[in-house]
Amino acid sequence: MARYTGPKTRISRIFGEPILGNGKYLTKNSNPPGQHGGTKKRKAPGEYALQLKEKQKAKYTYGLLERQFRKTFEEAVRRKGVTGENLIKLLEARLDNAVFRLGIAPSRPAARQLVTHKHITVNGEVVNVPSFELRPGDVISLKESTRGNTGITSQMRGKNAKFNWLDWSEAEFKGTFIALPERESVPENIKEQLIVELYSK
Numbered sequence: 602m603a604r605y606t607g608p609k610t611r612i613s614r615i616f617g618e619p620i621l622g623n624g625k626y627l628t629k630n631s632n633p634p635g636q637h638g639g640t641k642k643r644k645a646p647g648e649y650a651l652q653l654k655e656k657q658k659a660k661y662t663y664g665l666l667e668r669q670f671r672k673t674f675e676e677a678v679r680r681k682g683v684t685g686e687n688l689i690k691l692l693e694a695r696l697d698n699a700v701f702r703l704g705i706a707p708s709r710p711a712a713r714q715l716v717t718h719k720h721i722t723v724n725g726e727v728v729n730v731p732s733f734e735l736r737p738g739d740v741i742s743l744k745e746s747t748r749g750n751t752g753i754t755s756q757m758r759g760k761n762a763k764f765n766w767l768d769w770s771e772a773e774f775k776g777t778f779i780a781l782p783e784r785e786s787v788p789e790n791i792k793e794q795l796i797v798e799l800y801s802k
Contacts (some may be wrong), residue, residue: 616658652798662791664731685794697713699767716729760776763786
């Protein structure tokens with residue numbers, strides 16, 4: 602399964618930002634993980650190291666393993682337009698990501714679990730594949746039998762208004778994937794051009 606099950610704070614400390622979870626422990630210890638923490642003198646990272654780190658950040662953020670991420674990048678290359686922007690659009694069009702963005706689940710791992718446990722439908726059909734690619738106009742909703750599950754509905758927080766490529770009806774437990782998002786609308790701090798440069802070598 603394409604998921605990380607280790608300490609979330611450790612990953613956040615590697616990148617210096619809360620890419621997994623709320624990052625509340627970063628205020629207590631923001632040093633990189635390792636035996637020497639922040640005391641070890643670290644040389645400035647090279648070009649390749651920066652590119653690799655950016656790719657790793659994107660993979661951890663969206664919960665993909667290398668093979669799946671590579672296939673997504675290859676699809677981004679095939680499509681018309683800027684490759685880096687296409688990559689972000691494809692990652693945002695994943696079903697598990699959309700469930701998270703709509704506020705149905707509090708995190709991407711939780712959204713992935715909802716999808717794999719068959720609690721989510723797309724256009725009325727149950728879809729249990731987290732990587733399912735949404736298309737403009739697709740309707741994502743909580744399965745009818747799941748709506749009475751307070752363990753799931755109590756964690757729903759509603760859609761953030763800034764995600765303008767999604768529409769959510771709280772009364773109907775239903776959301777719509779309106780369009781592929783523009784890069785400036787996606788809040789993730791990912792320098793996708795570095796990823797493109799890494800794979801282009």
